[in-house]
Amino acid sequence: MISVTGRELTPSQWILRSLRLDGTLLVLIGILLAIGLVVLFSATGESIEAMQRQLGRIGVGLVALLLVARVPVSTLRAWAPWLFLLALGMLVAVMQAGDIGKGARRWLDLGVIRFQPSEIMKLAMPLMVAWYLSLRNAPPRLLDLLVVSVLIVVPVLLVMRQPDLGTALLIGAAGLLVIFLAGLSWRWFLSLGLAIAAAVPLLWSQMHDYQRQRVLTLFNPESDPLGAGYHIIQSKIAIGSGGLYGKGWLNGTQSQLQFLPERSTDFVFAVYAEEFGFVGIAVLLVLYFLTVARGLWIAALAQDRFSRLVAGSISLTFAVYMVVNIGMVSGMLPVVGVPLPLVSYGGTSLVTLMVGFGILMAVHSQQRLVNR
Amino acid sequence: MLIERQDSYNEEGRDQSRFSIRVLVSILVLLLLVLLLVGRMFTLQVGAHAHFTTLSENNRLRIEPIPPTRGLIYDRNGILLAENRPAYQLEVTVEQAGDLELLLERLSGLVDLSPAEIDRFRASVRQRRPFQPVLLKSGLDDETVARIAVARHELPGVEIEARPVRHYPHGADFAHVVGYVGRINEQDLRRLDTRNYAGTSHTGKTGVERHYEDVLHGTTGHKQVEVNAQGRVIRELSVVPPVPGQDLFLSIDAGLQRAARDALAPHDGAVVAIDPATGEVLALVSKPGFDPNPFVHGISHRDFSALQSDPHKPLFNRALSGQYPPGSTLKPIVALAGLEENVTTAERRMFATGYYQLPGYERRYRDWRRGGHGWVDMNRAIAVSSDVYFYDLGHKLGIDRMAPMLGAFGIGSRVGIDATGERPGILPSREWKRSVQNLQWFPGETLITAIGQGYMLTTPLQLADVTSTLANRGQRVQTRLVRAIRDGADGEPLAKPLRYPDPVIASDAHWDVIHQALIDAVHARHGTAWGSIGSTAPAYRIAGKTGTAQVFSLAPDQEYDESELDRRLWDHALFIGYAPADAPEIAVAVLAEHGGSGGRVAAPIARRVMDAYLTSLGLLAETEEQP
Numbered sequence: 001m002i003s004v005t006g007r008e009l010t011p012s013q014w015i016l017r018s019l020r021l022d023g024t025l026l027v028l029i030g031i032l033l034a035i036g037l038v039v040l041f042s043a044t045g046e047s048i049e050a051m052q053r054q055l056g057r058i059g060v061g062l063v064a065l066l067l068v069a070r071v072p073v074s075t076l077r078a079w080a081p082w083l084f085l086l087a088l089g090m091l092v093a094v095m096q097a098g099d100i101g102k103g104a105r106r107w108l109d110l111g112v113i114r115f116q117p118s119e120i121m122k123l124a125m126p127l128m129v130a131w132y133l134s135l136r137n138a139p140p141r142l143l144d145l146l147v148v149s150v151l152i153v154v155p156v157l158l159v160m161r162q163p164d165l166g167t168a169l170l171i172g173a174a175g176l177l178v179i180f181l182a183g184l185s186w187r188w189f190l191s192l193g194l195a196i197a198a199a200v201p202l203l204w205s206q207m208h209d210y211q212r213q214r215v216l217t218l219f220n221p222e223s224d225p226l227g228a229g230y231h232i233i234q235s236k237i238a239i240g241s242g243g244l245y246g247k248g249w250l251n252g253t254q255s256q257l258q259f260l261p262e263r264s265t266d267f268v269f270a271v272y273a274e275e276f277g278f279v280g281i282a283v284l285l286v287l288y289f290l291t292v293a294r295g296l297w298i299a300a301l302a303q304d305r306f307s308r309l310v311a312g313s314i315s316l317t318f319a320v321y322m323v324v325n326i327g328m329v330s331g332m333l334p335v336v337g338v339p340l341p342l343v344s345y346g347g348t349s350l351v352t353l354m355v356g357f358g359i360l361m362a363v364h365s366q367q368r369l370v371n372r
Numbered sequence: 373m374l375i376e377r378q379d380s381y382n383e384e385g386r387d388q389s390r391f392s393i394r395v396l397v398s399i400l401v402l403l404l405l406v407l408l409l410v411g412r413m414f415t416l417q418v419g420a421h422a423h424f425t426t427l428s429e430n431n432r433l434r435i436e437p438i439p440p441t442r443g444l445i446y447d448r449n450g451i452l453l454a455e456n457r458p459a460y461q462l463e464v465t466v467e468q469a470g471d472l473e474l475l476l477e478r479l480s481g482l483v484d485l486s487p488a489e490i491d492r493f494r495a496s497v498r499q500r501r502p503f504q505p506v507l508l509k510s511g512l513d514d515e516t517v518a519r520i521a522v523a524r525h526e527l528p529g530v531e532i533e534a535r536p537v538r539h540y541p542h543g544a545d546f547a548h549v550v551g552y553v554g555r556i557n558e559q560d561l562r563r564l565d566t567r568n569y570a571g572t573s574h575t576g577k578t579g580v581e582r583h584y585e586d587v588l589h590g591t592t593g594h595k596q597v598e599v600n601a602q603g604r605v606i607r608e609l610s611v612v613p614p615v616p617g618q619d620l621f622l623s624i625d626a627g628l629q630r631a632a633r634d635a636l637a638p639h640d641g642a643v644v645a646i647d648p649a650t651g652e653v654l655a656l657v658s659k660p661g662f663d664p665n666p667f668v669h670g671i672s673h674r675d676f677s678a679l680q681s682d683p684h685k686p687l688f689n690r691a692l693s694g695q696y697p698p699g700s701t702l703k704p705i706v707a708l709a710g711l712e713e714n715v716t717t718a719e720r721r722m723f724a725t726g727y728y729q730l731p732g733y734e735r736r737y738r739d740w741r742r743g744g745h746g747w748v749d750m751n752r753a754i755a756v757s758s759d760v761y762f763y764d765l766g767h768k769l770g771i772d773r774m775a776p777m778l779g780a781f782g783i784g785s786r787v788g789i790d791a792t793g794e795r796p797g798i799l800p801s802r803e804w805k806r807s808v809q810n811l812q813w814f815p816g817e818t819l820i821t822a823i824g825q826g827y828m829l830t831t832p833l834q835l836a837d838v839t840s841t842l843a844n845r846g847q848r849v850q851t852r853l854v855r856a857i858r859d860g861a862d863g864e865p866l867a868k869p870l871r872y873p874d875p876v877i878a879s880d881a882h883w884d885v886i887h888q889a890l891i892d893a894v895h896a897r898h899g900t901a902w903g904s905i906g907s908t909a910p911a912y913r914i915a916g917k918t919g920t921a922q923v924f925s926l927a928p929d930q931e932y933d934e935s936e937l938d939r940r941l942w943d944h945a946l947f948i949g950y951a952p953a954d955a956p957e958i959a960v961a962v963l964a965e966h967g968g969s970g971g972r973v974a975a976p977i978a979r980r981v982m983d984a985y986l987t988s989l990g991l992l993a994e995t996e997e998q999p
Contacts, residue, residue, distance in 0.1 A: 239413065299395065312398075
């Protein structure tokens with residue numbers, strides 16, 4: 001046995017420690033990714049090619065996680081404002097000269113790589129707000145609140161204009177969650193809630209027709225069975241017909257007969273629900289809950305305010321991902337285009353999530369180093 | 373120091389405990405949300421399981437779009453210009469086809485499939501909804517239909533559907549007005565509302581068909597059907613019927629359109645006739661035309677390149693997109709500018725020789741008539757079309773006072789007609805030249821602008837609009853092709869309201885001068901159109917102006933001589949005019965490409981169009997019509 005601090009370590013503990021990883025979180029992420037691969041195999045019509053691509057992305061994501069985990073939190077903190085400015089600049093650039101895909105302007109082409117700056121903003125936002133609020137060692141006051149509101153609102157509006165409602169929602173949530181965790185007085189939170197409620201009409205006027213249609217269709221999917229309602233009708237049939245134990249892997253008729261659109265991306269949950277049933281869903285929800293709880297545990301043990309806020313916000317944003325996706329697939333929320341975290345097919349959001357977990361790992365190892 | 377650290381330590385501790393409370397609250401909220409989701413899943417998967425199982429097992433409800441029938445297009449007298457005829461088309465439901473490549477290979481043994489058709493098919497396959505049949509080929513003949521029917525057992529997913537398809541019964545005559553529909557392509561999809569076009573295969577590509585796409589298309593309906601495990605329809609459950617598109621009534625008079633086409637023969641060119649009171653386009657001819665019907669089914673590559681390489685350019689819409697120098701036809705506008713700006717009077721006379729020189733310049737600006745026209749006042753200068761008089765007037769006016777009047781008549785901006793492809797022409801001015809060529813304006817350019825040459829370009833449609841404004845003594849009316857829209861086959865056609873752009877303001881006395889000069893150009897013995905119209909003693913009076921548009925620039929000392937030039941370098945012949953002169957019913961602009969003289973060639977064409985229209989109104993006895 002190898003002794004580092006006088007305590008005996010098993011080899012696996014030693015490996016995790018030298019890689020600065022939290023074993024529990026890593027195992028949870030691994031299980032979720034594995035479930036994702038299993039469902040995707042079915043949802044993509046048993047496509048080996050899709051499997052290989054997704055495995056490639058997971059590989060990239062893992063490397064990113066390992067690299068970020070090694071970055072000291074103090075460095076992350078020093079980078080936070082610059083990263084935020086960079087992401088903001090790129091969002092503006094996208095408005096000016098971005099590539100258009102599916103009628104939305106989201107992509108920035110830098111010659112070598114093509115990516116969505118909004119994905120960077122998903123992480124830059126909690127880092128920035130946490131950086132700002134950690135300058136003050138007290139609950140945020142009115143002035144702080146105003147500054148932070150601007151920090152949140154500007155990128156959110158830029159992303160909404162692209163238009164990408166789902167990502168705008170996640171970026172906004174990441175920022176708001178930091179304020180919440182920083183201990184903003186409940187009174188302010190209540191007023192903020194009211195302000196948001198008042199902003200809804202403004203938001204409505206900013207929305208594109210297809211986004212409004214999605215919201216309207218939510219309340220009455222049958223009104224538009226050819227368009228937006230088709231998704232919800234078909235995914236409800238898929239979920240409902242799954243029953244208690246599901247139809248079994250590769251046996252989901254809704255998905256296998258291709259009634260279900262976007263079955264490997266945003267609507268992958270419906271495929272899972274059809275094939276693995278209520279029991280499968282219960283297991284998945286427990287896994288998600290444990291992942292978030294572990295993240296919050298790491299946050300609660302963190303040694304400084306910045307680490308706490310960042311780790312807490314990333315964990316809770318992950319929860320928002322999950323709740324919004326499942327809510328929309330089951331017809332409780334409008335279809336805003338948020339993937340099921342770690343399960344949906346697709347590269348950009350997966351890598352961002354893994355980098356986020358990398359930050360959690362970094363916070364975790366810092367806490368342990370301090371303890372030692 | 374110690375106290376300070378103590379404080380910050382305390383603050384850190386307070387912060388940590390505050391944070392822990394917030395985390396606890398979040399965990400509770402999350403737990404609540406997860407329970408809510410579990411509850412929702414329980415409702416769907418356990419509570420409503422039987423319901424959804426039925427939906428899922430009855431294999432399964434499918435929503436099929438029902439495309440609306442496209443609105444029809446009539447002329448002003450109710451003659452059908454665009455109709456829908458049933459045609460057989462070959463469709464493939466990809467989900468049932470199995471190996472698509474094998475199927476296409478088999479089909480190409482039975483049907484003549486071009487690479488373009490297969491490419492289009494593949495593009496639509498990528499964009500389809502599940503189980504939506506995709507169009508492979510339309511316009512099948514009976515024999516092909518029979519061949520496919522026989523081989524049907526080895527062609528899974530293949531259907532022959534009889535669907536209404538656009539047909540243009542008059543072929544080439546209205547192609548440049550009505551336009552045509554064609555297969556929806558990826559470019560169209562970016563523009564169209566894909567939900568409303570779920571079952572539609574064609575959309576308007578040019579002309580009125582494109583401009584009124586929203587009106588003509590209608591609203592797609594849908595039916596909920598039950599299908600078996602192979603995806604075949606077992607029965608219909610519910611239907612929301614489509615709302616058919618609305619019918620259009622054009623202002624075009626089909627008879628006049630043909631008369632104009634015949635009058636223009638043998639020349640290529642354009643004729644546009646407008647009712648000056650309403651702005652309604654009565655005839656809009658661009659010759660040669662082309663048969664739009666092959667475009668509906670997807671024209672073959674060979675036929676299309678034949679049309680494109682035809683030296684007569686049949687696909688080119690000369691009336692809307694053709695930009696030509698207006699030549700002498702706009703001298704009346706320059707004259708009006710001279711009067712309104714008090715640069716000259718109608719009575720001022722000058723001796724017009726065979727050329728004009730700017731003071732201090734060598735260059736001679738030649739008159740079209742060698743030796744000139746002698747003593748001319750404004751009336752005579754317009755009637756004989758003296759270039760030298762207008763060089764002089766143009767020089768006195770200057771481009772800065774000439775351009776606004778030309779602009780007020782609409783030169784340099786689109787008329788805004790309700791069809792596609794209209795071009796704005798060019799209104800030259802100091803600013804224009806600076807912004808386009810980054811060069812300063814030269815005085816000589818003012819001179820040639822005053823006789824409608826140089827940079828200035830107009831479309832035949834614009835010239836007709838200008839003529840209509842002259843006939844209305846400055847009142848402008850929005851030119852349009854559609855006069856009424858009918859909602860449903862049994863509804864009443866609803867007239868489109870008139871729109872009036874800004875009028876051209878000039879005094880009555882000045883309008884009288886111009887009006888009389890235009891009459892004299894046709895009916896006075898010295899008028900440029902005397903030989904072809906005035907001398908034949910027509911039963912009504914025409915106010916008009918001839919023009920010639922240079923195709924080929926001559927050196928200053930060269931003389932234009934038709935007999936020495938290749939026909940393709942001949943000048944374009946132009947005529948604008950309205951009739952009857954004192955109560956105008958019709959304003960006409962004629963452009964005969966390479967026709968040569970405006971008086972000899974273009975004026976008689978306009979005359980025949982006017983004859984035909986006034987006869988149809990009953991203002992002229994049938995026998996008056998000239999052969």
